[in-house]
Structure formats: structure tokens, C-alpha cells
Amino acid sequence: MLTRLPWWLAALVLLGIWAAISALASSDYRVILAAVARGLGVTLSVSLVAYTASLLLGLGLGLFRTSPLRVAREAATFYVELVRGLPMLVILYYIAFVGAPALAAALNAALKPLIDRGLATPVETRNLGFAARAVIALTLGYSAFIAEIFRAGIESVDRGQVEAALALGLSRGQVMRTIVLPQATRNVLPALANEFIAIIKDSALVSALGVQDITQLGKVYAASTFKFFETYNAVAFFYLCLTVSLSLLVRAMERRLKAGGSR
């Protein structure tokens, strides 16, 4: 039992205990943790919304990537390569400062007849909050990674089963829905879950836009108190709580899938 205990986990737990003791022993830490914790909601909601949206967009792109239609395939590949070739921070700046004004302009152009008759008010870029822009940027970025995961999953499904389903008279859509996607999704579940962990970490990038997530609150707090060490310890503590527990879940899931559980 003791020899099978993962040392990395033991070390992390010890680190957590040390953090807890220091927090209890010092009023400083209590204040800092409380200050940073106010950003937890933003971090979590940005991550969750962006992740959900990128799952949907990524699934669509993944289907396009494996489509028998050449246009669809090429278009999706173009998008994936373009987005994966850019740093996430650059995508964020693009969406925030180029994409958002363009989106507002496009909306205003589309609504022009209504606006001219006074039936609608023009959309202003500043009404599109930075948190929303950050979510859009993360979604666009992560959908490219997730598309590749879905593509790999779809390609991992046995061709013979696809042919068997076609030979039974199922349409291509039915084969995709009842044979390919259930197996593909199951095969890539751990990889998809890992993307959620990654998006939680990358959600820290929204602090570059001033969105008040835990990183941003930590940054502001540290700058005003000069307690850099304690503040970033607190910030790291929150991220690690989220990411390590999720990564343990992923491991458990992988083990269950490997054991060949039927569903």
C-alpha cells in the first residue's frame, strides 16, 4: 500500500497542508486568500462557458475535418492550422481589440434599417464586456485543439464497424450518430477532460484584459501591498486545488476505460 502511494501526490498534499497551516497562522494569508478568492467565480465561469462552447464548435470542426466533402475538410483544416499557429494571448488581443469592434460594426450594418427608423440602438463596442471577449477568444482557440481530438477519435473507430452499419442500410448520418461518435467520444474522454484543465490555466490570460479573475486580483493585490510571495502562493494554491483534483479524476477515468468497463 505504502509503496504504491504516488509520491508526487503525497508531496502535493504536504504542500497543501503547509499552505493551510501558514494560512491559519498568519492573518496576512487569510486576508490575501479572501481577496483572491473573489476571482474564483470569474475564473470558473470563464473556463466553463469557454469549454462548453469550444466542445460544440470543436465537435463541428472535427466532423468537418473528417468529412468526405473536400471543401468542408479544407476549410476546417485552414481554421485549425491558423488558430493553432497563434499564441493564445495574441488571439485574445485580436478578439478584444480587432474582433469585438468588427463584430459591433457588423451587427450595426445588419441592423441598419432598424436603427435608421429608431427601432434599435446601435451596438457599441464598449458594451461588449472584456470577459465576454475573453470567452470568445478562448473558445476560438480551444475549439481548434478540441477539433483535433475529435478528429483523432473519429479516425480511431474501426472502419469495419462503419461498413457493417452501412451494409445494414443506415445512412451516413445515422452511422456517425450511433456508431462513430459514441465510440470516438469514449476514446477521447480523457483527452477532452485534459483540455478542461488546460483551459482553467489559460483562463489566467484574461487578466491581460483586466478581467477580474484570481490572477488579476492577485496581481492588483500584490502590486499595492508588495506581498508578492504570499499573494502568488495564494493564487497558485487556488489553481492547484482545481487542476490537481481534476487531473486525479481524469486518471481514475482513464483507469476505468482501460479496464474495459462496458460504458
Next chain:
Amino acid sequence: MSAFIEIRGARRVFRASGERRGMADTIALDGIDLDVETGEVVVIIGPSGSGKSTLLRVVNRLERLDEGEIRIEGELVTSPRADLRRLREEVGMVFQSFNLFSHLCVLDNLTLAPRLVRGLTRGEAETRALSILKRVGLADKAARYPRELSGGQQQRAAIARALAMEPKALLFDEPTSALDPEMIREVLDVMKGLAAEGMTMLVVSHEMGFAREAADRVVFMDEGRVVESGSPEELFGHPREARTRAFLQHVL
């Protein structure tokens, strides 16, 4: 009356492309004429690469034809406007590697297509599936997943899956060649049963015992052509062509 399956001048060429660019094209089918009457059992034999699988695959349009025509019950199935769904409802296929749906239990493997394609309710499909499973001796395996079955059981489940669509004809592509010898018989017994009940069958198989017992006709293919065909006694006992004799000597 015309034959159930009519194949006329079937030709299929695989172009050398992609990683095989620069190599010669493969003529998988080089002008095949073949009829299968309703209720007839036709066994196809021939060396590896002679086009046997390709022939079965063009019949239910998993593979397209470059030239020639195939009619099923008089209906042209090789036209681009053919109703593939209807064709595949009527003609089932059994594969060498079983190809059961690995994420579904045996019962769901059998009910999926009848529900989605034939429009049966779950209840109707399950009643039908259970009676077919009983027929192939798998009544107690309905809740099992394919990986929990032996090879012979998997192939019987795959035959049951094809039967659940109540097809008018079945195509078998080397249904026993992935099986251990002790499991071959249980699959062949199911196939003999179907043949005896009058199922129209086109079977690629080198099981001479099955061919002798169940086949109305044996067809020998080589290099994408039908070299000769005849009753099992004729073809195995008195082959006319030298190539047939050489092949039979090789496999017997």
C-alpha cells in the same frame, strides 16, 4: 423470370494513387458475369487478390463499379440514383472480422438497424432479435458485449444481426477464416441451416465441406474473372481448367 442477383460485365479498377502512386493500377474485377437465382447458394473460391471480396462489396455498393451493371430483383442498383438504403435492407452482409458494434451489447447490435432503418419499435425489434438469437444458439448472450464472446459466437451474432433485418439474400465474405478450427463448425452449421431454409446466399469461402454440402454452384475466380463454375461435384471432381486444378491441389 430474371435471377435475384444479376451481374453483367462488372469491372473495378483501383487506381494507383496516394502512397501507391507510380505503381500499376489493380484490376480487381475484370468483366464478371454472374447470376444468383432466388434461393440459390453460390460459393466463390479463388486465390488471394482474385477479387472475391470486391465482388461482394460492389453487390451491396460498399464499393462502386467502374463499368458494368448489377441488378437485384431486376432493379438496377449500380445507377447513381439507386436507392442504396433499400438495396441494403434486402441484401445483408457478413464479414470475415465480424464487425460487431463494440459499444453495444449483442441485443442492441441486433435491434439497431431494424429500429433505425425498418422503423420497428424497440419492443418489436427485441422480440424479433431474441427469437433470432435463439436460432443461432445465443439466447443466453443477449446482454453480453462482443468482446465477451468467443470468435465463433461473435460471428454467429453477426449473422443474427444481418438476419434481424429479414433480408432476402445474404453475402458472406470468408465468414470462418478468422476462426479457430473448433469454432468453424458452429458457424458453418448456422449457414447450412439458412441454406436449407432457402436463403439466397453468395458465399466467399474455402470450406470445401460446406461447399459440397450446401452449395448449388461453385464459382472459381482468378485475376478478377470467373474462370469456371459448376456444381460442387463438377468443379471439385472434374475441373475443366488447368488453373482451377492447380488451385484445388493447392488448397485441398
